[in-house]
Amino acid sequence: MMLAMFLYAFGWIGCVLPAHCTSGGAGGFALVVTEALKLIDIDIQVGTMVFIVNGILMLIGGFIVGWNFGPKTIFCVAMIGLGMNFWQWFLFDSGYVQDFHIFAPETPDGIFPDGRLLPMILGGIFAGTGIALCFSQGGTTGGTDIVALIVQKFKNVNYGKVLISTDAIIIGSAYFVGYDIPALIYGLIMTVVVGYTADAWMSGNKQSRQIMIITPDYEKMADAITTTMHRGVTVIDSQGWYTKKKGKIVIVVCRKFESPIILRFVKTVDPKAFITVSSVMGAYGEGFDALNKV
Numbered sequence: 184m185m186l187a188m189f190l191y192a193f194g195w196i197g198c199v200l201p202a203h204c205t206s207g208g209a210g211g212f213a214l215v216v217t218e219a220l221k222l223i224d225i226d227i228q229v230g231t232m233v234f235i236v237n238g239i240l241m242l243i244g245g246f247i248v249g250w251n252f253g254p255k256t257i258f259c260v261a262m263i264g265l266g267m268n269f270w271q272w273f274l275f276d277s278g279y280v281q282d283f284h285i286f287a288p289e290t291p292d293g294i295f296p297d298g299r300l301l302p303m304i305l306g307g308i309f310a311g312t313g314i315a316l317c318f319s320q321g322g323t324t325g326g327t328d329i330v331a332l333i334v335q336k337f338k339n340v341n342y343g344k345v346l347i348s349t350d351a352i353i354i355g356s357a358y359f360v361g362y363d364i365p366a367l368i369y370g371l372i373m374t375v376v377v378g379y380t381a382d383a384w385m386s387g388n389k390q391s392r393q394i395m396i397i398t399p400d401y402e403k404m405a406d407a408i409t410t411t412m413h414r415g416v417t418v419i420d421s422q423g424w425y426t427k428k429k430g431k432i433v434i435v436v437c438r439k440f441e442s443p444i445i446l447r448f449v450k451t452v453d454p455k456a457f458i459t460v461s462s463v464m465g466a467y468g469e470g471f472d473a474l475n476k477v
Contacts, residue, residue: 184255184322185262191313191324192266196229197274198306199373202299204366205357206373207350209236209326210263210310215353218360230267234260237325244329248336255322263324299369307373311380318385327353350374391463391471392442394435396449397421398456401431407452408435412445415470436466 195210205214213232220227237260274280314324331345354370398404405416417434437445442460449456 184259184317184320187313187316187320187322188259188262188324189266189269189313190316191310192230192263193270194306194309194311194313196267196270198302198309200229200271202302202306202366202369203362204299204303204369204373205354205362206303206307206370206377207327207346207353209233209240209324210267211350211353211357211370212236215357215360218357218362222360228268228271230264230269230271233267234264237263240329241325244333248332255320256325259317259322260325299365300372303369303373304376307376308380310373311377312384314377315381315384318381390439391466392437392439393461393463394437394442394445394449395459395461396433396435396453396456397430397458398433398453399430400453401433404433404449404452404456408433408445408448412441412448414441414445436463436471 195214199206199210199214205211210229210233213229213236216236217227217229217232241257241260317324327346327349330349334340334345351371354367354374357370358364358367396404401418405418408414408416412435414435414437418431419434420429421432422429435445446458446460449458
C-alpha cells in the first residue's frame with residue numbers, strides 16, 4: 184500500500200503539478216485550495232493540504248455515516264500526504280534533480296499544442312495504477328468516496344454519478360484560481376485515464392473464465408481435467424430440451440490465461456464436445472483470490 188500511494192503521489196506531483204493542471208478527487212481539490220491560498224501569500228505543500236482535506240472529510244463522514252474507516256484507509260491517507268510532500272521535496276526542492284520536467288516539446292499547431300497532454304495522461308496512469316494496487320490490498324484512498332457516502336445518506340443517488348459530479352465541480356472551480364480552459368480539459372482527460380487504468384488493472388488481475396462442457400463422456404472429461412490440468416470441476420445435471428435426453432455439464436473455473444490450455448485439452452478428450460466460455464470478473468476461494476481482499 185505504501186508503494187501504491189507513492190505511485191499515486193508521483194502521478195500528481197511529478198506530472199500534474201509541473202503541467203499546472205488539476206483533476207478530480209481530494210488531490211485536485213487540494214491543488215485548487217493551495218493555488219487559492221497563494222493568492223493571499225500563504226504557501227502550503229500539496230501533500231499537507233491533501234492530508235488536511237482527507238482528514239476533514241473523514242471526520243465529517245464519521246459523524247454522518249459512521250466510523251467505518253479501518254486502519255488501512257487511515258494508513259493510505261497518511262501515505263498520500265507523505266508521498267506528495269516527499270516527491271515535491273525530491274523533485275523540486277532538494278537539488279538532487281535538476282530542472283525536472285515531463286513536458287513534450289511544444290508544437291506550433293495541433294489540438295494540444297502546449298505539451299501538457301502527455302504528462303496528464305502519464306499522471307493518470309500512475310495514479311490509476313496506485314489506486315488499483317491499493318484496492319487489491321484492501322485499502323482505500325478516501326477523498327470524494329466519502330462525499331459520495333455522505334450524499335447517499337440523504338439522497339438516493341447513484342454512487343458513480345456523485346463521484347463524477349464532484350470531480351466535475353472540483354475541476355471547474357480551478358478556473359477561478361488561475362487555471363486556464365485547456366487545464367480543465369486536461370483534468371477531465373486525466374480523470375478518465377485514472378478510472379480506466381484502475382479498472383484495467385483490477386479486472387485484469389481478477390478476471391477469470393468459466394468453461395461449461397457438454398459431453399456424453401462427462402466422467403472421463405471431469406477426471407482428466409482434475410488429474411491432468413489440476414483444476415477443480417463441478418458436474419451438474421442437464422437436459423437437452425429438443426432431444427429430451429438427460430446428461431451432465433462439466434463446469435471449470437480457471438484463470439484467463441489458462442482457458443486456451445484447457446480448451447485444447449478438452450478437444451483431445453472429446454473433439455465433439457459442446458463448449459461455452461464466459462468471463463468471470465472475480466473468483467474467490469482456494470486457488471483464486473482471498474475474499475478478505477475484496
